Amino acid sequence: MQLRDVVLPATAGGKKLFFIGVGSSLAAQEFALQLNIDPKLCFADDGGAAGDALGLEKGIKTMWNPPAVENMMGRNDETSLKALGEAYKSAADKIGFQKLAPEKMKDTLRQGGTFVFRGDELLLEHYDGKVGDNCAIDDILKLL
Numbered sequence: 001m002q003l004r005d006v007v008l009p010a011t012a013g014g015k016k017l018f019f020i021g022v023g024s025s026l027a028a029q030e031f032a033l034q035l036n037i038d039p040k041l042c043f044a045d046d047g048g049a050a051g052d053a054l055g056l057e058k059g060i061k062t063m064w065n066p067p068a069v070e071n072m073m074g075r076n077d078e079t080s081l082k083a084l085g086e087a088y089k090s091a092a093d094k095i096g097f098q099k100l101a102p103e104k105m106k107d108t109l110r111q112g113g114t115f116v117f118r119g120d121e122l123l124l125e126h127y128d129g130k131v132g133d134n135c136a137i138d139d140i141l142k143l144l
Contacts, residue, residue: 015144020045022102022110030095034087048107055127057111062130070132116143 018041021028025044032039045051051058092100102108114135116124123143126135 017041018043020050021112022046022048022051022107024099024102026095027091027100030091030100034091046102046107047104048102048110051110051112054113054115056113057127057129058106058109060109062111063109114140116140118143 019028019031019037020043021031023044024046028042028044029039031037032042048058088100111128111130111133113128114124114126115122124135124139126139128134
């Protein structure tokens, strides 16, 4: 189950979902194209200012987490993993790896998070501590 496949349809009717990732604005646009997401919903945090402001984890210590990787693999079947790999390869082939990745390679060591708001009210706050330590999709869906 992919987040975009269940959450994007659930956000119809005026609800908004935004994707923010490390890298350039060109990479964010290509991400949207490759994964069939409206580009107006995708933003780049080139340089990591948003990640720093949110207090997202970063550094080499966050990159190895076998239990979380096993959980991530359990959420994805071979078809979805292959599609993700093909989308990444296609994006790298189209705009080049250097334009796909953040300008500073250390920014690739940043983890993400999930934040759900209703207006100004924070309903859900999840910080990924390590690779694959993502918020449960069901937790997000309960709030939509």
